[in-house]
Amino acid sequence: xxxxxxxxxxxxxxxxxxxxxxxxxxxxxxxxxxxxxxxxxxxxxxxxxxxxxxxxxxxxxxxxxxxxxxxxxxxxxxxxxxxxxxxxxxxxxxxxxxxxxxxxxxxxxxxxxxxxxxxxxxxxxxxxxxxxxxxxxxxxxxxxxxxxxxxxxxxxxxxxxxxxxxxxxxxxxxxxxxxxxxxxxxxxxxxxxxxxxxxxxxxxxxxxxxxxxxxxxxxxxxxxxxxxxxxxxxxxxxxxxxxxxxxxxxxxxxxxxxxxxxxxxxxxxxxxxxxxxxxxxxxxxxxxxxxxxxxxxxxxxxxxxxxxxx
Numbered sequence: 001x002x003x004x005x006x007x008x009x010x011x012x013x014x015x016x017x018x019x020x021x022x023x024x025x026x027x028x029x030x031x032x033x034x035x036x037x038x039x040x041x042x043x044x045x046x047x048x049x050x051x052x053x054x055x056x057x058x059x060x061x062x063x064x065x066x067x068x069x070x071x072x073x074x075x076x077x078x079x080x081x082x083x084x085x086x087x088x089x090x091x092x093x094x095x096x097x098x099x100x101x102x103x104x105x106x107x108x109x110x111x112x113x114x115x116x117x118x119x120x121x122x123x124x125x126x127x128x129x130x131x132x133x134x135x136x137x138x139x140x141x142x143x144x145x146x147x148x149x150x151x152x153x154x155x156x157x158x159x160x161x162x163x164x165x166x167x168x169x170x171x172x173x174x175x176x177x178x179x180x181x182x183x184x185x186x187x188x189x190x191x192x193x194x195x196x197x198x199x200x201x202x203x204x205x206x207x208x209x210x211x212x213x214x215x216x217x218x219x220x221x222x223x224x225x226x227x228x229x230x231x232x233x234x235x236x237x238x239x240x241x242x243x244x245x246x247x248x249x250x251x252x253x254x255x256x257x258x259x260x261x262x263x264x265x266x267x268x269x270x271x272x273x274x275x276x277x278x279x280x281x282x283x284x285x286x287x288x289x290x291x292x293x294x295x296x297x298x299x300x301x302x303x304x305x306x307x308x309x310x
Contacts, residue, residue, distance in 0.1 A: 036071075038070035038071045038083045039063040039065070039070060039135070039136050039163070040057075040063065041053045041054045041057070048107050048110065048111070049066055049107075049110060052064065052110055052111065052114050053065070053066075056114060056118065059118065060118065060122050060126065060133075061133065062122070062133055062134060062135070062136060062137055063135060063136035063137070064114070064136065064137060064138075064139070065085065065136055065137070065138040065139070065164065065166075066104055066105055066110060066138065066139060066140070067104055067138070067140070068084050068085040068087070068100075068102075068138065068164075068166075069082060069083075069084055070083040070084060070085060071083040085136075085138065085161065085163070085164045085166075086161060087100050087145075087159045087160070087161045087164070087166065088161075089161060089162075098146050098147060099145065099146040099153065100143070100144065100145045100146075100156075100159055100166075101142075101143075101144045101145075101153060102140035102141065102142055102143045102144070102166075102168070103140065103141050103142040104140060104141075105139060105140065105141055105169070105173075109141070109173050110139070112172075112173065113139055113169045113172045113173060114139065116172055116175075116180050116184075117137070117139065117167075117169070117172075117184075117187075119309075120180050120181055120183070120184030120309055121184040121187050121188065123305065123308035123309050124184070124185075124188045124304055124305055124306070124308045124309065125188070125191070125303060125304060125305075126305075126308070127303040127304065127305050129303065130302065130303015130304070131302065131303045132191060132192070132195065132302045132303040132304055133303070134160070134163075134164065134165035134191070135162075135163040135164065136163060136164045136165070137164070137165050137166070137167065138164055138165070138166035138167070139166075139167055139169050140166060140167070140168060140169070141168060141169060141170035141173070142155075142168070142170055143155065143156050143157075143158070143159065143166065143167075143168035143170075144156065145159050155168070156168060157186070157187075157190055158187075158190045158191075160194055165191060165194075167187055167190070169183075171183055181309060184309055185271055185272075185309075186271075188271070188304070189267070189271045192267075192299055192302065192304065193267070195302055196263075196298060196299065196302070197260075197263070198259040198260045198263050202298055202301070203263070203295070203298060205294050206263070206266075206291055206294045206295050206298065207259055207263075209239055209287060209290065209291055209294075210238065210239050210240065210256070210262065210287075210291075213238060213239075213240070213256040214256070214258060214259050214262075217255045217256045217258070218252070218253060218254070218255055219234075219235070219243060219251075219254045219255060219256060220251065220252045220253075220254070222238065222256070223238070226251060226254065227251050227252055228251075230251055230254070235256075236282075236285045236288060237285060237287065238256070238287065239285075239287035239288055239290070239291055240256055240257055240262060240265075240288075241265045241266070241269070241282075241288065242257065242265060243255065243256060243257065244256075244257065263295075266291060266292060266295050267295070269292065270292070270295060270296055270299065270306070278292060
């Protein structure tokens with residue numbers, strides 16, 4: 001064996017011994033604690049709240065909470081821990097809630113409101129393959145939030161984060177069957193508003209129809225005859241349901257709605273009127289009907305059945 005071959009043989013033996021002695025690094029690993037889903041109900045919890053939450057998940061596939069405290073426990077190091085829903089964290093900073101307060105529902109309120117939510121809200125989003133269902137829903141009353149880090153709190157209908165949609169259901173507690181239908185639609189609207197806004201890419205077909213009017217928003221520049229004849233029909237024909245009169249009553253400076261308020265006006269119609277009611281009022285204006293149909297389809301594509309509750 002020549003000198004070079006001896007060197008290669010020696011290096012091979014050393015390398016093999018090194019690899020064999022090192023292993024893959026797993027032999028000294030200590031198994032970690034198993035994953036715990038704190039949104040789920042502890043199997044040992046046989047309380048009224050525990051049973052309501054368990055039954056809610058079984059019937060809807062959505063976890064139910066009545067408070068933002070998920071669990072209190074002592075970890076393996078002897079440290080007391082509290083797991084909470086963090087509404088102060090969101091992938092979208094625009095929705096970040098800095099502070100929140102609420103009152104928990106009493107037991108009798110939990111039973112009534114939970115049953116109403118299952119009957120008058122869940123059907124709207126219980127669509128096969130739909131993606132609008134929240135991971136969990138928290139039912140509370142007297143919800144106050146602060147999103148601007150100001151010195152005051154304000155009443156809110158809901159707050160949300162990546163894993164929880166919290167609803168202020170105070171008005172549900174004593175609502176009759178007709179009122180609760182309205183409340184269910186309002187809760188749905190809140191959930192949809194979280195997903196669709198004037199910056200949503202999916203709404204481009206809706207906004208493209210009136211793009212020129214958003215950019216050059218003075219009506220007189222799009223409709224020259226407006227200065228002498230402020231006929232609201234001209235606005236409808238352009239695809240808008242309303243306009244902004246000039247503060248100084250000069251028609252030359254009357255303006256079209258911006259994208260945000262145009263979207264809101266169509267959202268209001270979709271959530272407050274039936275299709276028949278809409279067509280009775282607006283069928284003579286094809287651009288408005290076109291925008292209505294586009295937006296309605298966008299909402300349904302989220303996983304919403306707008307006719308689920310009669």
